[in-house]
Amino acid sequence: MKAARFHGRKDIRIENIPEPLLRPGTVAIDVAWCGICGTDLHEYLEGPIFIPAAGHPHPLSHEEEPVTMGHEFSGTISALGAGVTDLGIGENVVVEPYFACGECAPCLAGRYNLCVKMGFIGLAGGGGGLSEKIVVEQRWVHPIGSIPLDQAALIEPLSVGHHAFVRSGAKAGDVAFVGGAGPIGLLLCALLKAEGLTVIVSELSEARKSIARSTAVADHVLDPSTEDVVARVHELTEGRGADVGFECSSINAVLDQLLDGVRPGGVVVNVSIWGHPATVDMQKLVLKEVDLRGTIAYVRDHPATIKLVQDGKIDLAPFISARISLDQLIEEGFETLIHHKDTAVKIIVHP
Incomplete structure (x- = not known):
């Protein structure tokens, strides 16, 4: 079968590899679509990062580069391993793309996203969605x-937004200030609107601001190049400040604006993955008793996220920028x- 394999920085090859073997407790899936994630781009430009380098196999997958990429994918079940009884052949599914040891303190506490050996399918090994077929453990498969x-290929990044929302402690009726309207920022805005929040988003890119407006995922779209976004947030909240802020840009100036824009006692959740150290003005936290929280991926968020889409509260179609084949992955993806x-939110690949 064909698969996109990471061999090193700027070296991803479309290769023919053996089909994965079905094992007890696993599910075979014919991949339909796989999204290209910002993490994949970081691996391509700067990797290996999450991908285990040659000579350093991942402790759970036992794989090292080259590995098959792709962790935002959907597909159809083609076979069931021994012992799998609650899924059916022909059922359409998505995958929560994890490796977790099940033995460390976070795993035993139910926080498997914090597993000390955690890895992502499609990065740490285990096959990936940028291939024709994949076999995964039953526990990670969601109808x-x-x-x-x-x-459905966007369910995975949308679940990132759901977990950030849960981590924030926000509720319907609150005001959210989102810094950055990239793919994760836009999907997070859609999630927050579906959960009944008022959403203010700040973004420089004209194309991304246009998407935020046309999809109606934000009540107010601000441009930090033409207005004082902190002053506008306070104006829009009658001087109170936002209840919660979400950092989705990995830009320090945006983090500073969020700390200034939330109300006293408010919460700022960092959603983005930073490729460089950030600085935090501790006085901004101390004088307003602001909570700054981290978030990584998701944990038991997929079912609730899927239900929001099934119930029609989130329309994912407008966020798909292009559909390409696996052979077009590098140039067109x-x-x-x-x-x-700036002009592409999510490009999905049909392997």
Whole structure:
């Protein structure tokens, strides 16, 4: 079968590899669509990062580069391993792309996203969605019902937004200030609107601001190049400040604006992955008793996220920028997202 394999920085090859073997307790899936994630781009440009380097196999997958990429994917079950009884052949599904040891303190506490050996399928090994077929453990497979398979490829990044929302402690009726309207920022805005929050988003890119407006995922779209976004947030909240802020840009100036824009006793959740150290003005936290919280991926968020889409509270179709084949992955996928990221939200691949 064909698969996109990471061999090193700027070296991803479309190769023919053996089909994965079905094992007891696992599910075989014919991949329908796989999204290209910002993490994939970081691996392509700067990796290996999450991908285990040659000579350093991952402790759970026991794989090292080259590995098959892709962790945002949907597909159809083609076979069931021994012992799998609650899923059916022909069922459309998405995958929560994890490796977790099940033995460390976070795993035993139910916080498997914090597993000390945690890895992501499609990065740490285990196959990936940028291939024709994959075999995964039953526990990570989630049925999607009638959600179209192309839209279902966005369930994984949407679940990142759901987990950030849960971590924030926000509730319906609150005001959220989102810094950055990239793919995760836009999907987070859609999630927050579906949960009944008022959403203010700040973004420089004209294309991304246009998407935020046309999809109605934000009540107010601000431009930090033309207005004082902190002053505008306070104006829009009648001087109180936002109840919660979400950092989705990995830009220090945005983090500072969020700390200034939330109310006393408010919460700021860092959603983005930073490729460089950040600085935090501790006085901003101390004088307002602001909580600054981290978040990584998701933990038991997929079912609730899937239900929001099934119930029609979130429409994922407008966020798909392009559909390409696996053979077009680099030129039409990676290179487009690197050099024209302002005009592309999510490119999905049909392997």
